[in-house]
Amino acid sequence: MASNVANIILILSIFFSFLSNLFFFKKKIKLSINTFNWSSIFTFTSFLLLIFYFSSSNFSISAVYENSHTLKPFFYKLSGTWGNHEGSLLLFILIVGLYGTLFTLFYNKNITFKSWVVFFQNNIYLIFLIFLIVKSNPFDLIIPTPEEGLGLNPILQDPLLVLHPPFLYLGYVGFSLTLSLVLAALVTKQLDSTWAKVSWPWVMSSWVFLTIGITLGSVWAYYELGWGGYWFWDPVENASLMPWLAGTALIHSLLVLKIKNRMQNWTALLAILTFSLSLLGTFLVRSGILNSVHAFANDPDRGIFILVIIFLITTISLLIHTFYSSNTTNYKISFFSKENFLNINNLFLLFFLFIILLGTIYPIILSALNESISIGPDYYNTILAPFAFIFLIAMSIGPILKWSQNIRLKDTYFLLIVFFVALVLSLLIIIFSKQNELILYLGLVSSLVLIFTILFEVYKIRYKINAINLSRLFSHLGVGIFILAVFLNSYFSKTKDFEIQIGETKKFDNVAIYLTNQNIFKINNYLEMRTDFEFMENNKIFTLNPSIRRYFQPDQITSETSIKPTLLSNHYLVINFPDLNSKVIGARYYYNFFIHGIWFGLILIIFGGILSVFKKRI
Amino acid sequence: MNNNVKKRLYFFLVSIITALIIGKFIFDSLKVNSVYFFSPTDLKNITEIPNGIIRIGGMVKIKSLKKKGNQYSFIVTDFKNDILVNYSGIKPNLFEEGQGAVVEGRLNTRTNLVATKILAKHDENYMPKEVADALKKTGDWKKNYGK
Numbered sequence: 063m064a065s066n067v068a069n070i071i072l073i074l075s076i077f078f079s080f081l082s083n084l085f086f087f088k089k090k091i092k093l094s095i096n097t098f099n100w101s102s103i104f105t106f107t108s109f110l111l112l113i114f115y116f117s118s119s120n121f122s123i124s125a126v127y128e129n130s131h132t133l134k135p136f137f138y139k140l141s142g143t144w145g146n147h148e149g150s151l152l153l154f155i156l157i158v159g160l161y162g163t164l165f166t167l168f169y170n171k172n173i174t175f176k177s178w179v180v181f182f183q184n185n186i187y188l189i190f191l192i193f194l195i196v197k198s199n200p201f202d203l204i205i206p207t208p209e210e211g212l213g214l215n216p217i218l219q220d221p222l223l224v225l226h227p228p229f230l231y232l233g234y235v236g237f238s239l240t241l242s243l244v245l246a247a248l249v250t251k252q253l254d255s256t257w258a259k260v261s262w263p264w265v266m267s268s269w270v271f272l273t274i275g276i277t278l279g280s281v282w283a284y285y286e287l288g289w290g291g292y293w294f295w296d297p298v299e300n301a302s303l304m305p306w307l308a309g310t311a312l313i314h315s316l317l318v319l320k321i322k323n324r325m326q327n328w329t330a331l332l333a334i335l336t337f338s339l340s341l342l343g344t345f346l347v348r349s350g351i352l353n354s355v356h357a358f359a360n361d362p363d364r365g366i367f368i369l370v371i372i373f374l375i376t377t378i379s380l381l382i383h384t385f386y387s388s389n390t391t392n393y394k395i396s397f398f399s400k401e402n403f404l405n406i407n408n409l410f411l412l413f414f415l416f417i418i419l420l421g422t423i424y425p426i427i428l429s430a431l432n433e434s435i436s437i438g439p440d441y442y443n444t445i446l447a448p449f450a451f452i453f454l455i456a457m458s459i460g461p462i463l464k465w466s467q468n469i470r471l472k473d474t475y476f477l478l479i480v481f482f483v484a485l486v487l488s489l490l491i492i493i494f495s496k497q498n499e500l501i502l503y504l505g506l507v508s509s510l511v512l513i514f515t516i517l518f519e520v521y522k523i524r525y526k527i528n529a530i531n532l533s534r535l536f537s538h539l540g541v542g543i544f545i546l547a548v549f550l551n552s553y554f555s556k557t558k559d560f561e562i563q564i565g566e567t568k569k570f571d572n573v574a575i576y577l578t579n580q581n582i583f584k585i586n587n588y589l590e591m592r593t594d595f596e597f598m599e600n601n602k603i604f605t606l607n608p609s610i611r612r613y614f615q616p617d618q619i620t621s622e623t624s625i626k627p628t629l630l631s632n633h634y635l636v637i638n639f640p641d642l643n644s645k646v647i648g649a650r651y652y653y654n655f656f657i658h659g660i661w662f663g664l665i666l667i668i669f670g671g672i673l674s675v676f677k678k679r680i
Numbered sequence: 681m682n683n684n685v686k687k688r689l690y691f692f693l694v695s696i697i698t699a700l701i702i703g704k705f706i707f708d709s710l711k712v713n714s715v716y717f718f719s720p721t722d723l724k725n726i727t728e729i730p731n732g733i734i735r736i737g738g739m740v741k742i743k744s745l746k747k748k749g750n751q752y753s754f755i756v757t758d759f760k761n762d763i764l765v766n767y768s769g770i771k772p773n774l775f776e777e778g779q780g781a782v783v784e785g786r787l788n789t790r791t792n793l794v795a796t797k798i799l800a801k802h803d804e805n806y807m808p809k810e811v812a813d814a815l816k817k818t819g820d821w822k823k824n825y826g827k
């Protein structure tokens with residue numbers, strides 16, 4: 063019964079989506095837009111139904127049975143809706159529709175253009191809707207209805223992970239609207255600065271959502287996985303970073319299009335690339351080709367289906383681009399002009415993207431040849447680092463340059479002073495910390511140059527608040543602080559494994575660790591063994607309570623970390639499942655230096671992005 | 681040749697050389713950082729023992745796990761051949777006898793690996809893809825391992 067209602071709604075949304083195409087070809091533009099919106103509403107309704115089935119533990123639905131359990135807290139019953147392949151695909155489609163519908167509500171200038179945008183958006187939407195119904199219907203029934211569900215992987219039962227997938231999808235999928243906007247502009251020959259202004263908030267908001275989504279995932283990995291780090295160059299993480307890099311290149315070329323009405327074709331290509339990479343990310347994560355917490359589907363057919371969809375969307379977009387793109391004229395621009403530095407920005411971002419793409423798919427290609435390898439994180443670190451230094455320097459210089467002019471003399475002097483200060487300050491840090499590492503030195507110099515340039519810019523134009531591009535200043539300052547923190551964190555953090563019993567004390571450097579107590583609690587759907595550690599650092603005492611949880615359904619053990627933030631660092635402690643018949647607890651202690659800087663930098667980047675979405679000027 | 685053509689030619693040559701150098705840099709780094717995976721049987725059959733960091737995988741043999749302080753030793757098997765693994769450090773929560781495991785480290789001898797890392801798993805049903813493939817090769821794959 064439950065399943066039938068939902069399936070009828072899904073079929074209605076496919077039907078209306080078809081109708082929208084039909085009306086579009088019959089030139090009934092208004093009807094085409096309306097039917098698309100109806101279809102989008104039906105998908106939304108079916109998603110609400112799925113949420114309802116999950117929250118009421120309706121185990122006749124297979125997706126609910128496989129991913130939920132009556133003992134699970136209500137909050138995680140809800141998040142179970144998108145914590146599985148079928149449900150997350152429905153969310154994906156819902157968001158494609160949502161972006162399309164929101165666009166029809168907010169944009170009313172050019173009706174022909176609008177109808178083309180809806181047409182392209184509707185077809186992206188339709189392809190995935192068909193995939194959903196044919197290959198991964200969330201409303202498939204189980205007969206007879208099971209008594210109890212299988213439960214959700216406990217490490218996904220976390221408040222941040224409730225938000226991580228929706229934000230990531232709002233980003234990934236938001237780029238579908240960017241693609242539709244580009245294709246519509248190509249077909250109607252309107253790819254110009256006016257178009258760029260219309261598209262700006264849509265592109266920026268997708269970019270902001272993607273950034274938030276990646277940040278949430280990173281914060282979650284930091285405290286939940288218990289590996290002490292925030293980024294592991296895991297292929298699944300790379301899958302989200304690639305569209306982010308392409309999207310970042312896109313917003314910078316969109317800027318040139320918006321202000322100087324140049325780089326039309328390039329911007330269009332970047333938009334196609336960004337959405338294709340978003341889809342590639344979905345494929346890598348969902349096909350089961352990678353081993354990861356994200357790999358829900360181990361059905362190879364689904365992988366092939368997604369691959370075909372990527373191929374279709376990318377090829378058709380590229381064909382439209384080839385047929386409709388206009389000839390561009392060559393402009394002569396001097397090296398030290400804003401345009402040229404934006405080109406350099408794009409070049410570097412795409413280079414980073416290429417390196418990450420290579421590292422991610424190289425093992426997959428080799429596995430087809432029956433060789434099994436994995437790429438270590440040093441591959442990314444060694445290649446990206448030297449180019450990142452140059453990138454940061456260019457990032458400091460670019461924004462203070464003028465459009466179509468050469469650099470001004472006073473700016474040159476200003477830059478030289480900033481360089482000098484950064485070189486000396488970094489040298490002092492190196493000398494006092496006794497870390498004689500060239501890479502660390504270069505990392506400090508380049509990030510400090512960026513930070514100082516921005517601070518000085520703010521100082522220079524402090525009275526002309528309207529003339530300041532606040533969003534850029536926030537985001538770029540965020541990048542500077544982020545990179546600075548990454549380098550400080552990787553060179554000044556420490557880790558120590560030890561074993562300890564109640565009453566025992568361990569000492570490392572200036573920290574003394576004392577285990578006072580351990581207790582077992584029963585909470586909802588798990589047993590928890592909680593430990594009480596006392597830490598003493600420079601005569602200050604604080605407690606940490608890492609724990610081990612044993613979940614009942616599924617039967618699984620997780621470690622819960624305990625973190626004490628101090629002014630400059632995090633004390634991070636995680637314990638191990640103790641062996642039976644043994645009172646000894648294995649523990650790992652991480653001293654994470656300046657990790658706050660990483661989160662703070664990311665928050666600034668996001669904040670700058672949000673400001674930019676709402677920016678009225680130009 | 682006029683100046684313009686010369687200039688373009690130089691530009692072209694310089695870009696090609698830069699691209700080649702960067703390309704070489706990338707592929708060297710890719711090679712150095714590739715960690716190859718072997719099953720115990722692979723290691724038995726291989727002519728030259730790899731001397732860098734490798735990964736091995738299989739099932740952790742029942743009753744082979746021994747512990748002394750935080751020094752562990754256990755046997756990884758694909759039911760045809762065994763490898764003795766020595767490891768010191770923290771044992772991941774889901775690492776148990778009779779379960780699949782992937783271990784990273786250096787070979788001491790052909791049948792002894794000194795591990796630097798035991799790769800963490802995300803849930804109790806999870807079977808590393810490499811281990812599944814290795815077991816399928818020796819014919820000891822059971823349907824219920826994967827799910």
